[in-house]
Amino acid sequence: MVTNADWGPDGWAVAPGEGELIQLNGPHRPEILVRGAEVGEALGAFLFHHDVITENPPHAHHDFMKVMFVLEGEYQFRVGDAEFCGGPGTTVVVPRGAYHTFVTQTGGKVLFISAPAGNEKLFEELGRVGPNPTEEQLAEIDKRMNTTQLPGTEGRPWRGLVR
Numbered sequence: 001m002v003t004n005a006d007w008g009p010d011g012w013a014v015a016p017g018e019g020e021l022i023q024l025n026g027p028h029r030p031e032i033l034v035r036g037a038e039v040g041e042a043l044g045a046f047l048f049h050h051d052v053i054t055e056n057p058p059h060a061h062h063d064f065m066k067v068m069f070v071l072e073g074e075y076q077f078r079v080g081d082a083e084f085c086g087g088p089g090t091t092v093v094v095p096r097g098a099y100h101t102f103v104t105q106t107g108g109k110v111l112f113i114s115a116p117a118g119n120e121k122l123f124e125e126l127g128r129v130g131p132n133p134t135e136e137q138l139a140e141i142d143k144r145m146n147t148t149q150l151p152g153t154e155g156r157p158w159r160g161l162v163r
Helices: 119-129 135-144
Strands: 028-034 044-050 059-061 065-073 075-079 082-086 091-094 100-103 108-115 147-149
Touching: 028 119, 044 119, 059 100, 065 075, 075 091, 108 119, 119 135, 135 147
Parallel strands: none
Antiparallel strands: 028 044, 044 108, 059 147, 065 091, 065 108, 075 082, 075 100
């Protein structure tokens, strides 16, 4: 990964495939492009490579908001009570603290930007615990990263549009 120290204050580029790919168990493969530490914690950016995702538990991040931009594939999103579909070119805004989730029947790729930084750190933490984290490890990461899972029956894995 290229850093400010390598390039100076005028910026830098990350070529396709040169981000840091985080190995997780499952259909999500984040590729870190910009770490908050590299840009004064202003934002974090990563590509999310996905296989088919048929269900996904809703959760909320309380320390940052994020913008998702679909590059490949077709996705179904839920942000709060809003449910919608989108393919390449679709932009989804997730306010700080909003419960959200998505599924994809096609697989795909989404650019995620969090502001301030934080979402990329969550995936770095998950990568450190390995492909089979315990419930306790996941709960500790959620606590440290100020992320909550939607409680009760509303927190069951989301399977797509229900309305």
